[in-house]
Amino acid sequence: MTHSIRVTVNGQEHARAVEPRQTLADFLREDLDLTGTHVGCEHGVCGACTVLLDDEPVRACLMLAVQADGHRITTIEGVAPADGGLHPIQEAFWARHGLQCGYCTPGIVMSTCAFLRERPQPSREEIREMLAGHLCRCTGYHFIVEAIEAAARALAPPPPRRP
Amino acid sequence: MGAKYFGASVRRREDPRYLRGEGRFVDDIKLPGMLHAAFVRSPYAHARITAIRTEPARALPGVAHVYTFADLERWMKPLPLFGAIPPGLSARVAVTMRQVGQLAMCRDEVRHVGEIVAMVLAGSRALAEDAAERVQVDYEPLPVLADVIAAAQPDAPVLYPEWGDNIALSFRTGFGDAEAGLREAHVRVRERFTIPRYVGMPIETRGVIAQWDPRDGTLTSWNGTQVVHFVQQGLVAALGLPPHKIRVIAPDVGGGFGTKANGYPEDLLIPAAAIASRRPVKWIEDRREHMMGSAHARAQVHDIEIGARRDGTMLAVRDRIWVDLGAYNSWGIVLPYNTVAHLLGPHRVPSLDVECLGVVTTKTPNAPYRGAGRPETVFAMDRIVDRLARALGMDPADLRRRNYLTEADMPYELHIPYRDGNPLVYDSGDFRAGLEAALAAVDYPALRAEQARLREQGIHRGIGISGYVEGTAIGPYEGATVRLDPSGHAVVATGACCQGQGHETSFAQIAADALGIPLEWVTVVGGDTAAIPFGVGTFASRSAVNAGSSIHEASGRVRDKIVAAAAALLEASPADIEVSDGAVSVRGAPGSATPLAAVIRAATPTFARPGVTELDFEATVYHHQPTVTYTSAVHVAVVDVDTGTGAVTLRRYLVAHDCGKIINPVIVEGQIHGGVAQGVGGGLLEEMVYDEQAQLLTGTFMDYLVPTAMELPDIETVHLEYPSPRNPLGMKGIGEGGAISPPAAIANAVEDALASFGAKVTRTPLGPSVVLGLLGES
Numbered sequence: 003m004t005h006s007i008r009v010t011v012n013g014q015e016h017a018r019a020v021e022p023r024q025t026l027a028d029f030l031r032e033d034l035d036l037t038g039t040h041v042g043c044e045h046g047v048c049g050a051c052t053v054l055l056d057d058e059p060v061r062a063c064l065m066l067a068v069q070a071d072g073h074r075i076t077t078i079e080g081v082a083p084a085d086g087g088l089h090p091i092q093e094a095f096w097a098r099h100g101l102q103c104g105y106c107t108p109g110i111v112m113s114t115c116a117f118l119r120e121r122p123q124p125s126r127e128e129i130r131e132m133l134a135g136h137l138c139r140c141t142g143y144h145f146i147v148e149a150i151e152a153a154a155r156a157l158a159p160p161p162p163r164r165p
Numbered sequence: 166m167g168a169k170y171f172g173a174s175v176r177r178r179e180d181p182r183y184l185r186g187e188g189r190f191v192d193d194i195k196l197p198g199m200l201h202a203a204f205v206r207s208p209y210a211h212a213r214i215t216a217i218r219t220e221p222a223r224a225l226p227g228v229a230h231v232y233t234f235a236d237l238e239r240w241m242k243p244l245p246l247f248g249a250i251p252p253g254l255s256a257r258v259a260v261t262m263r264q265v266g267q268l269a270m271c272r273d274e275v276r277h278v279g280e281i282v283a284m285v286l287a288g289s290r291a292l293a294e295d296a297a298e299r300v301q302v303d304y305e306p307l308p309v310l311a312d313v314i315a316a317a318q319p320d321a322p323v324l325y326p327e328w329g330d331n332i333a334l335s336f337r338t339g340f341g342d343a344e345a346g347l348r349e350a351h352v353r354v355r356e357r358f359t360i361p362r363y364v365g366m367p368i369e370t371r372g373v374i375a376q377w378d379p380r381d382g383t384l385t386s387w388n389g390t391q392v393v394h395f396v397q398q399g400l401v402a403a404l405g406l407p408p409h410k411i412r413v414i415a416p417d418v419g420g421g422f423g424t425k426a427n428g429y430p431e432d433l434l435i436p437a438a439a440i441a442s443r444r445p446v447k448w449i450e451d452r453r454e455h456m457m458g459s460a461h462a463r464a465q466v467h468d469i470e471i472g473a474r475r476d477g478t479m480l481a482v483r484d485r486i487w488v489d490l491g492a493y494n495s496w497g498i499v500l501p502y503n504t505v506a507h508l509l510g511p512h513r514v515p516s517l518d519v520e521c522l523g524v525v526t527t528k529t530p531n532a533p534y535r536g537a538g539r540p541e542t543v544f545a546m547d548r549i550v551d552r553l554a555r556a557l558g559m560d561p562a563d564l565r566r567r568n569y570l571t572e573a574d575m576p577y578e579l580h581i582p583y584r585d586g587n588p589l590v591y592d593s594g595d596f597r598a599g600l601e602a603a604l605a606a607v608d609y610p611a612l613r614a615e616q617a618r619l620r621e622q623g624i625h626r627g628i629g630i631s632g633y634v635e636g637t638a639i640g641p642y643e644g645a646t647v648r649l650d651p652s653g654h655a656v657v658a659t660g661a662c663c664q665g666q667g668h669e670t671s672f673a674q675i676a677a678d679a680l681g682i683p684l685e686w687v688t689v690v691g692g693d694t695a696a697i698p699f700g701v702g703t704f705a706s707r708s709a710v711n712a713g714s715s716i717h718e719a720s721g722r723v724r725d726k727i728v729a730a731a732a733a734l735l736e737a738s739p740a741d742i743e744v745s746d747g748a749v750s751v752r753g754a755p756g757s758a759t760p761l762a763a764v765i766r767a768a769t770p771t772f773a774r775p776g777v778t779e780l781d782f783e784a785t786v787y788h789h790q791p792t793v794t795y796t797s798a799v800h801v802a803v804v805d806v807d808t809g810t811g812a813v814t815l816r817r818y819l820v821a822h823d824c825g826k827i828i829n830p831v832i833v834e835g836q837i838h839g840g841v842a843q844g845v846g847g848g849l850l851e852e853m854v855y856d857e858q859a860q861l862l863t864g865t866f867m868d869y870l871v872p873t874a875m876e877l878p879d880i881e882t883v884h885l886e887y888p889s890p891r892n893p894l895g896m897k898g899i900g901e902g903g904a905i906s907p908p909a910a911i912a913n914a915v916e917d918a919l920a921s922f923g924a925k926v927t928r929t930p931l932g933p934s935v936v937l938g939l940l941g942e943s
Binding site: 021023024031035036037038039040041042043044045047048050077078079081082088092095096097099101102103104105106107108111129130131133134135136137138139140141142143144145146147 | 176177179180181182183184185186187188189190192193195291365366367368369370417418419420422451452664665666667831832834835838839840841842843865866867871873874875877879880903
């Protein structure tokens, strides 16, 4: 038995038939070949599979593909600009050594996208609190915190020009 | 040769692909016609299998095969064993050792929860898991061994009847007269310390894909491993194929930490299933399987005693150690002997007497994890040193000052062999200078003054110090092949695999400098047995020194070939040829600058008359590391303990360390941060808990707690640099170090914070209930 769903992923519309038990993470990875969304625990703790659903971060392992029907999804593959460069958040992670093995990174980048939109000038404490929704086993988080601070600075609107 | 890249914080070249979601991990690989595997695993710690009924699973539509031991018997040779005793060690230490190789699939007996009993292959992972649940296994429970001390008793039930007891390994070693030292001591303190089971827990679980090509009888396996050549050797032994017919590839690997350096049943079962089924087979471990089926670590008990003069001068250390090996002694001498060799660390102690027992239990096998015996032994030593300080009425920093070795003592021999059988001689360093650097960086006197002020306000702040000396970069070798392509760009192939340490950057830094080409011209290939025939792998803080030295030497030989070709082409003396930025020139003749590609073209017979030199711009070096290099560090932890809730808050964490010459400072700092985070996990949060039936109670991330960004402070680092004389670039290993001291530093800090309660910290993790228990006991 399958259900028909229609989703927009990284700006592209897809109509697919999915099994009701298939997770959103498996749908993205297996049916759409978007393997940048990683699966770390399949029980909603590690945050590696985080994607944006209508711009809000969700755990793709805790959501079924059928629940995404009619929604707009952004995955790590949809973050960088089309010109081949990196998004300022990705650039900051690169510049500040905010990743090592890169497995948890896509999920953290997705959460950071949503976080900085909501809190453009976060304190270090707020950054750590947001990051607590993700497990990284390589970095000790220190450089990730610095990367997010740097990204916030890069994304800040330029100061108003003096008349 | 100028060092243009060595020592620079070059941005990592692998990062853009990870940041775009373009990494390729095992689970990202799909092959046409691929089947998916799921395993039936034992729910019992120890049991006899009396019957397996697979028909209900086979009956499920979409199921291709169900295999038990009998179906795959022709390949079911015991898994490879590690940790043989090198001759140099056995000549000086009498070790009794027993090892039984695990069968990849249980034949008639299971020895830990999670051991594999049957395998299902189906068209999807979900189907395979559904079918695995339908396999019916009858078990007859057997006696369990849940506690390491109890398992070592003579009346304990025996796991391997042919042994007569559960002692898989035992030895006693030392130097000097510890008995006399303890007798002469003015002060003696003794305690039993327990280091729990805690584990590497990479965020990417393990995974294996295998494909059998009947055309040329070749097996290819993608495996998220730290040791492709070891996996290949295991397959050679089991499948009876020559190594060049078995290609093992570790693609991008999402963290390893030692957990993925172990040999596993699935390394063989997935390839065997691919051959048996004639279909590509994929298996991706789930987190629950990882918790019970991937190697555990640590798990030691120490009965340690130290004696000193009234002025704090240490005279003797005596220790009796139990290592809980789990169900199989797969790693032989490695963990027990590492533990013993690193016990004294930075301290000058004239006598040592240590006895070590490796004991099998009915739990998941124990394997090296970041530090591999060192965090355990440093916990015991630094805890007993703090107790000694208290007994003497000395500040723990002053007691360490009195006993830490200095640069004037180097090279310093500890009169026991190292684990590789060579004399244990510290090559360079100044441990007291490291201590002073750490104390200065935290402003230790100010911390103590603040502690006293806070105590008056009812805030229980504690300061803990821990120091270690770590044998890194164990050999015997790691190799590198360096070769130029026709454009003069270079490929560097090595057996050192990468799990996030930045090899594609730091190895390229070494090669680019030695070749005289831009960094961007270097491609590093690791984790592919087809790229280089001999290899060891990445673990034991060994890749920078072993692979890095080979890359440096091989690149130098290729550069010599470039110089010879350029000298012939430009009709100059080789001594006058310079290679820089991918071009050659004759010294003092700027107009002679010739691109490397032109030099290579001129050596090609077809193009250049007979060819000016041989068309050979390739070299392979297997650098032999004579023995380990000694990295060292001093860690300082500052904690606040809430005596109402038992919560421990880590306020500050500082590391002053020496890892010799540094290739890439920011990568080194990242390694330290990550190691510290794992050590903090061991100190405050992490434990694999078993009940008295040896049933695993921590099977999810809700039970096994890994530190988040909220449990960790910023990690401060101070770099000291004492180059090693044991390799051409003066490097030492750094991968593991960060994880060694945090449990000891944190435990020392917590006991310090609770000194007024007389609390005694004897084990970790120091979660709230444990801390409240400490207060209740006092």
